[in-house]
Amino acid sequence: VTAAWAERLPHDVETPALLVDVGVLERNLSRMARWASASGLGLRPHAKTHKCVPVARRQLAHGATGLTVATVGEAEHFADAGVHDLFIAYPLWADGARAQRLAALARRVHLRVGVDSAEGAAALGELVRGGGGADPEAPGGDIEVLVEVDSGQHRSGVPPSQAPVVAAAAARSGLMVRGVFTFPGHSYAPGASVRVAAQESATLAEAAALLDERGFDTSVRSGGSTPTARHSDASSLNEVRPGVYAFNDAQQIALGTCTASDVALVALATVVSTPAADRFVLDAGSKTVGADRPPWAAGFGLLPDHPGTIVSALSEHHAVVSLDTASGAPLPAVGSRVAVVPNHVCNAVVLADELLAVEGADVVERWPVAPRRANR
Amino acid sequence: VTAAWAERLPHDVETPALLVDVGVLERNLSRMARWASASGLGLRPHAKTHKCVPVARRQLAHGATGLTVATVGEAEHFADAGVHDLFIAYPLWADGARAQRLAALARRVHLRVGVDSAEGAAALGELVRGGGGADPEAPGGDIEVLVEVDSGQHRSGVPPSQAPVVAAAAARSGLMVRGVFTFPGHSYAPGASVRVAAQESATLAEAAALLDERGFDTSVRSGGSTPTARHSDASSLNEVRPGVYAFNDAQQIALGTCTASDVALVALATVVSTPAADRFVLDAGSKTVGADRPPWAAGFGLLPDHPGTIVSALSEHHAVVSLDTASGAPLPAVGSRVAVVPNHVCNAVVLADELLAVEGADVVERWPVAPRRANR
Numbered sequence: 001v002t003a004a005w006a007e008r009l010p011h012d013v014e015t016p017a018l019l020v021d022v023g024v025l026e027r028n029l030s031r032m033a034r035w036a037s038a039s040g041l042g043l044r045p046h047a048k049t050h051k052c053v054p055v056a057r058r059q060l061a062h063g064a065t066g067l068t069v070a071t072v073g074e075a076e077h078f079a080d081a082g083v084h085d086l087f088i089a090y091p092l093w094a095d096g097a098r099a100q101r102l103a104a105l106a107r108r109v110h111l112r113v114g115v116d117s118a119e120g121a122a123a124l125g126e127l128v129r130g131g132g133g134a135d136p137e138a139p140g141g142d143i144e145v146l147v148e149v150d151s152g153q154h155r156s157g158v159p160p161s162q163a164p165v166v167a168a169a170a171a172r173s174g175l176m177v178r179g180v181f182t183f184p185g186h187s188y189a190p191g192a193s194v195r196v197a198a199q200e201s202a203t204l205a206e207a208a209a210l211l212d213e214r215g216f217d218t219s220v221r222s223g224g225s226t227p228t229a230r231h232s233d234a235s236s237l238n239e240v241r242p243g244v245y246a247f248n249d250a251q252q253i254a255l256g257t258c259t260a261s262d263v264a265l266v267a268l269a270t271v272v273s274t275p276a277a278d279r280f281v282l283d284a285g286s287k288t289v290g291a292d293r294p295p296w297a298a299g300f301g302l303l304p305d306h307p308g309t310i311v312s313a314l315s316e317h318h319a320v321v322s323l324d325t326a327s328g329a330p331l332p333a334v335g336s337r338v339a340v341v342p343n344h345v346c347n348a349v350v351l352a353d354e355l356l357a358v359e360g361a362d363v364v365e366r367w368p369v370a371p372r373r374a375n376r
Numbered sequence: 377v378t379a380a381w382a383e384r385l386p387h388d389v390e391t392p393a394l395l396v397d398v399g400v401l402e403r404n405l406s407r408m409a410r411w412a413s414a415s416g417l418g419l420r421p422h423a424k425t426h427k428c429v430p431v432a433r434r435q436l437a438h439g440a441t442g443l444t445v446a447t448v449g450e451a452e453h454f455a456d457a458g459v460h461d462l463f464i465a466y467p468l469w470a471d472g473a474r475a476q477r478l479a480a481l482a483r484r485v486h487l488r489v490g491v492d493s494a495e496g497a498a499a500l501g502e503l504v505r506g507g508g509g510a511d512p513e514a515p516g517g518d519i520e521v522l523v524e525v526d527s528g529q530h531r532s533g534v535p536p537s538q539a540p541v542v543a544a545a546a547a548r549s550g551l552m553v554r555g556v557f558t559f560p561g562h563s564y565a566p567g568a569s570v571r572v573a574a575q576e577s578a579t580l581a582e583a584a585a586l587l588d589e590r591g592f593d594t595s596v597r598s599g600g601s602t603p604t605a606r607h608s609d610a611s612s613l614n615e616v617r618p619g620v621y622a623f624n625d626a627q628q629i630a631l632g633t634c635t636a637s638d639v640a641l642v643a644l645a646t647v648v649s650t651p652a653a654d655r656f657v658l659d660a661g662s663k664t665v666g667a668d669r670p671p672w673a674a675g676f677g678l679l680p681d682h683p684g685t686i687v688s689a690l691s692e693h694h695a696v697v698s699l700d701t702a703s704g705a706p707l708p709a710v711g712s713r714v715a716v717v718p719n720h721v722c723n724a725v726v727l728a729d730e731l732l733a734v735e736g737a738d739v740v741e742r743w744p745v746a747p748r749r750a751n752r
Contacts, residue, residue, distance in 0.1 A: 012472060014752055071693065093648050116649050119711060123711065154696070155691065157649075159651075185691060272468070272469050272496070273467045273496075273532035275532060281467075286666075290667060291668045291723060293667075316446065316726075317751075346692055351726065351751065353747065353749045369748075371729065372748070373729045375663045375664060375727065376391065
């Protein structure tokens with residue numbers, strides 16, 4: 001059992017701020033790592049959730065095989081901190097300065113990149129052969145690629161039947177095809193996780209079989225969102241890439257992936273206004289917790305210590321909290337502090353310069369978040 | 377007539393990036409300034425939209441009386457750049473380090489702050505008398521306050537009938553009451569602007585009359601969102617605080633406040649994937665353009681050069697664009713570049729380290745955005 005957030009809120013910290021309970025974080029990291037190990041799956045956590053070197057180090061200490069990132073900038077951020085095995089799970093378009101940055105990365109870390117088109121593969125291949133154009137005498141390092149397949153989210157990624165076409169283009173371009181990956185983002189819907197995990201496993205299995213037939217290496221078959229990871233079929237996948245599991249958030253509670261006591265990150269907010277008996281206002285708005293609100297979410301985040309409330313509206317610097325007056329819950333005092341669980345923690349973290357690591361109600365460390373430029 | 381964005385997209389810039397067309401920006405600033413001047417209204421633009429000193433300087437050059445900001449951090453950012461007249465349009469809770477920062481600000485600029493509760497006023501008053509606790513020998517500078525009233529958004533702000541209670545508490549606390557303000561955020565709905573502007577004007581007039589009766593100074597009566605500003609009743613208000621008008625965005629187009637040619641800021645994005653005939657994917661996701669999507673918006677932003685498209689889904693680093701194949705519009709090539717107009721420009725700017733000022737397709741300046749810590 002985890003203490004109420006009310007007992008874990010530091011008093012000497014300016015609001016709004018993002019707090020990470022180190023004990024809960026460690027428990028989340030350990031659970032997923034033990035599960036992956038017991039299932040015989042590689043765990044490559046997605047670092048876009050935390051963008052924090054101290055969290056990445058803890059994930060690697062728990063046995064992660066490397067990190068997943070979304071951008072070249074995130075890869076650079078973690079490479080600078082000594083992480084040497086990185087997968088950019090994104091169909092990168094490698095032109096201009098980005099090509100040079102990728103080539104430089106490939107020379108210093110074990111780099112794997114997503115690809116889902118012949119054009120994208122050709123551009124990546126050019127930089128491997130030419131070093132990104134920066135220095136024709138210094139060709140880019142080796143780049144491994146995974147073909148992205150669509151397991152039903154209908155975002156990027158080709159249907160499995162097209163995977164051999166993309167793999168062939170990549171091979172022709174001088175890239176090392178190592179397998180397939182997918183992101184089952186449609187698992188972010190109530191009741192979807194088991195069904196979507198089955199789709200994800202089937203899609204990866206189908207694509208890998210088609211590549212096998214044509215003699216491609218399929219030693220990596222990578223999937224796994226936070227909602228689906230623990231439902232993965234270890235005979236189809238051999239790597240999972242959950243991100244949110246490190247912190248959890250209001251979406252994961254609503255999806256049933258975790259309970260409120262598994263939430264490791266909250267926004268610390270001050271009650272700035274109590275203008276009516278059924279409403280109070282916090283200083284943590286969309287520029288602190290992010291504006292994400294899927295249609296199935298009850299509000300724009302939740303207040304774990306204030307049952308009977310809904311974050312009913314969010315502006316940039318205001319969260320309006322509706323209070324069910326029939327519940328008998330009192331209106332908090334102006335100046336008091338509350339914890340807010342963001343709907344989608346990744347989009348809260350990107351707005352902060354640092355995360356405050358707390359043990360009990362003490363800030364024990366300040367963890368810098370990668371700079372905004374790392375979003376590209 | 378403004379050129380298509382396709383003719384204004386620089387080729388040597390990494391994506392995603394935020395571009396500002398300097399000519400359109402200047403036209404937007406000039407129009408609002410000329411209108412305010414002709415209407416006899418003070419213009420105090422809200423700088424949370426741009427968080428950029430170069431844009432603030434242009435607004436002041438066009439005759440703005442000062443700036444509006446949302447946080448102490450934004451006030452510090454602009455004070456450091458020499459802006460000496462600042463209104464923090466927010467019911468600040470002045471405790472701890474924030475009180476010290478406010479007191480320091482009040483000693484160096486003309487500072488006005490919002491207040492909507494007796495408790496908030498008492499905390500502000502303490503710092504004026506005591507200098508925020510940092511140095512008991514150096515009391516805080518003078519702080520003017522405006523009482524925040526609720527004109528129908530039901531966020532912060534008291535009903536006009538309660539304004540005298542808050543003003544009296546502020547006066548007792550040693551603060552200089554200078555008038556009233558409101559933010560009519562419910563003007564962000566189709567067809568609402570004229571009606572909401574009338575509510576805003578009536579609310580300010582009612583609150584000011586009640587304060588007048590009790591002998592309070594009401595020399596400032598401040599309102600004005602971008603949708604309502606130009607409908608303001610100059611007999612009720614004497615100051616407007618629009619923010620978005622500098623750049624405009626997809627919401628303002630949908631509300632009819634501006635046309636597509638008035639949009640000064642776009643995200644420059646690359647097409648990274650064309651996995652199906654009716655869909656392409658851009659590298660500008662919610663970590664570039666923000667996740668805001670009001671129920672009345674057609675999508676998560678819009679592509680001005682690609683009619684017949686809808687930004688139908690947004691993840692952190694992907695925008696999925698649906699293409700109406702019946703329109704005959706071609707799927708853009710992987711690697712090509714497009715402009716994306718964010719739904720809500722304020723929540724795009726906060727995610728960027730800098731805005732790229734363009735003239736034609738040339739980047740002429742790079743404007744730093746206030747650091748993330750300025751969000752508090």
